[in-house]
Amino acid sequence: MLGAWSRWRETWGTLAGLAGLGTAVALAAALLSSGPTEPELPGPRTAVRVQVQTETEREAVRTVMLDLWSDSDTGTALDVVLDAQGIDALRERGIAFEVLVPDIDAVAEAERARIEAAEIARPGNWFSEYRDYETVDAYLDVLAARRPDLARVEQLGVSTNGRRIRALRLSAAEGEAKAIVLNGGQHAREWISVMVSTCVADRMVSGYDTDPRIRTVLDERVVWVAPVINPDGYVHSWESDRYWRKNRAEPYGVDLNRNWSVGFGGRGSSSNRRSQIYRGPHAFSEPETRALRDLITREPVVAHVDFHSFGQMILYPWGHTKKPAPQRDRFAALGDAMASAIAATHGERYKLMSAAELYAAGGTALDWSYEEGGAFGFTIELRPTGGSGFVLPPEQIGPTCDEGLAAVLALAERVD
Ligand code: 0X9
Ligand code: ZN
16 A cells, blocks of 8 residues: 555665664764765655646646646646655745645555554445455445346456456346446546445445436436446555556556547647656557447447546546537536536535646547547546545545436436
């Protein structure tokens, strides 16, 4: 679970602690004779929301940031991760910022300890805590076994490192029916997207007999739910680096949400393999994007929701260009219905806009779903708006799932 950064800090902390009194004398002598030999301990990695006024300021932030959590072309806010030197650099240049998470590794470590303790205690509700890849994957079988008349599990593909990518197919329709595809976890660190996808499937299975809206949707449609589209990345985020985003293709991973073919290679994606938005060598170079593409190609899909976090936003095409999509007004109406349905559950606001209005990015899923998949493709950025970022308190899984389900029902009832 610890990231490389935390491990490094821990190692030096331990080494410093292990240096007992006897060695301290020798160390002091060495320091006096040849200057400091022990490397400085790195300070915490801090997530901040920066207000940039000019392109020069934006560039200055880019050069010192360790990671980009969320971007914006139109607004002035950028969420980035900085070390102490980066924070000093902003202060020196007079760039305003607000701290979101003072020490992101401490937050990840607290989350890890909490999950470990919860596993030992093993209390009730499956959605009271985040679940790892194997547990989520096995839960698809549990749901299918609960209602074999409604649900079955299908394998969509196999990840780079050989993990299966599976989906739950939900329907009570007889004969051919239009399909709606939901997925989570394109980005490994966005754990809430995995939990919300799984939870929406769970609610549909358990609500079929009691909720007339769910019954109608499943009587008339097929709903496909693929909660973990990037299993290797998700496992890596659980086991090694909480803030891992990409898949695990050698050597540095590919950003799956830059690997789709529409607008591939365009703005907001990178050819630098180390970049967090590295698009891969060519469109659909990755088995994970191919798995989801093949499902959408072979099924009569009318809508696709790609769940992400964070920011509380509903995004519609285009993402690769600021030009309006042919059915922009229809997208906006559907998005508006989803945003209202979300607000009606817990009063939370999800902003509606085209993806490129937020920032242009080539090779994303929603543009492909629309142009090539013939579906109304949306990206929903789940909770929170900023705050704790990717590490969302587990008490918010249930309410965020209420929002996801409300959005999906509102969409399913309106597309044909
Ligand atoms: O950048 C992404 O892939 C998505 N945001 S995230 O913070 N979850 O990584 C948003 C993609 C939406 N598309 C565009 N903005 N074009
Ligand atoms: Zn994402």
